[in-house]
Amino acid sequence: MTTQIDSQTDPTGVRIELDHVSKVYPGAQQPAVDDVSLDIPAGEIVVFVGPSGCGKTTTMRMINRLSEPTSGRILIGDEDALSIKPTELRRSIGYAIQQAGLxxxxxxxxxxGLVPGLLNWKRARVDDRVDELLDLVGLEPAQYADRYPRQLSGxxxxxxxxxxxxxxxxxxxLMDEPFGAVDPITRSTLQDELLRLQGELRKTIVFVTHDFGEAxxxxxxxxxxxxxxxxxxxDTPQSILASPAxxxxxxxxxxxxxxxxxxxxxxxxxxxESRPSVHRGDSVEQVRATIAGSDCDWAVVLDDRERPVSWVRENRLRHAASLADAVERLDVVSTQSTLEDALEAILAEQHASAVVTGPAGRYEGVVTLDxxxxxxxRLRTEADGAGDGPS
Incomplete structure (x- = not known):
């Protein structure tokens, strides 16, 4: 098993400590959050999961003082969060919510560029940072920077x-169910993107969800x-799955x-494993020749940046005037996707394998049902072996 983070990359995040933190709303008979203590390591993703109304969002929001703690102490790095002005604290902590909140x-x-502007960054620096970040999250700045939120998908x-x-x-x-309002396929893609970003940035991320699979x-x-x-x-996901408390x-x-x-x-x-690939500008004859020279009856169709955009079966090429007439929709997984994601994609595609993308969305190969x-x-054998140990 592997951890989510790259041990070769130093964390840019800082440790967070919640020390006997409670929250009591005025007029309430019981605290919404009662005496919570947690140590969140620098550079890790820590997920709060629990039923609706249990107080997980309130606990997270106390870290940036969108909800003020009634008692207890919160340390961010070596600083007491309660000693920092709330506006300064919030500008130093990223916050992402469901439906983006744009x-x-x-x-x-x-x-x-809103927060850098509030921090009095120079305009050129803000513009450079915006371009860098849009590119980092997979949105071409020239295409998307001047659009309005309503012109984008969820x-x-x-x-x-x-x-x-x-x-x-x-x-x-801090991320409060940020992917909860999108469809399952988009949600999985956004999760993969977050893991990819975290592999590069190693922030300290506190993520709230009610979905244990997402956790x-x-x-x-x-x-x-x-x-x-x-x-x-x-605990770690492995320990919780193996030994629920x-x-x-x-x-x-x-x-x-x-x-x-x-x-x-x-x-x-x-x-x-490798599977044949073609480009969407190829002729039907070129594609058929590529497939014929392989052990498969289908091929992945790539764009001019080597990104998979569709797939094509040999039998659909027989009467097609162009490749575009024969291609079929393709769902992909990334190298950051889980094997559970890959299994769902295989079942959806119905050809015993899922197409895999790597850095910049480029085609890497396929993961197979076998x-x-x-x-x-192997996992079941290992689990059975662990259960057979001395009692």
Missing amino acids: FPHMTIRQNV GQQQRVGVARALAADPPVL VKLGDRIAVLGQQSKVLQY DDTVAGFVGSGASLRQLGLLRVKDVAL TLIDTIT
Whole structure:
């Protein structure tokens, strides 16, 4: 098993400590958050997961004082968060929420550059930073910077939301169910993008979700929270899946724990296989020749930047006037995707393999159903072996 972060990259994030933190709203009989203590390591993704209304969002929002703690202490790096002016604190912490929260009357450039502008960065520096970040989250600056949020898809808006949260290069990023309002395929793509970014940036990220599968995929550590944000278990995804602390945590893990082990491994952790590829400008004759020279009856179609855009079966080329007449829609996974994502893509595509992309979305190969079956078998064997140890 691998961790989510690259040990060769020094973290740019800082440690966060919640020390006996509580929140009591005026007039409330019970605290919304009751005596929470957590140590969040620098450069890791820590996911708060729990049922609706348990206080996980309030706990996270106390870190940047959008919700003021009633008692306790919060350290960000070596500084007490309560000793910093709230406006200064919030400008030093990235914050991304569901449905992006972009200002509709501002362009994408203005949205992303908002916090650097408030910090009195020079205009040229802000523009350079915006271009850098849009490119980092996979949005071509020349194409998207001058658009308005309404002109973007939900997934694109979420990418802009992440870019805006990173604009002033904060050491800490808070994310409150940021991908919860998009469709499952887009959600998986955004999760992969976050993991890719984290591999490069190594911020300290606190991520709130009610989806345990998302927590397993993203988290270096998971804090399973009960009512009033009581910490039921705080550990790595591997440890929680293998040994839930109590029946409540076991309920979050669910009955599919053995299959969910696929959520702990990345596509990059298994061997990829090659499959024929063609380019969308190729003629039907060229494509048929490529497929005929392989052991497959289909090929991946790439654009001029070597990114997969569709796939084509040999039998659809027989009566096609052009390649465009024969291609079919393609769902891809990335090297950052989990093997669980790959299995879902294989079942959707119905040809026993999933196309894999790497840096800049370039074609890397395919992960096959046989590889996944072998991996599941190995995981089960290892789990059975661990269970046979001395009691």
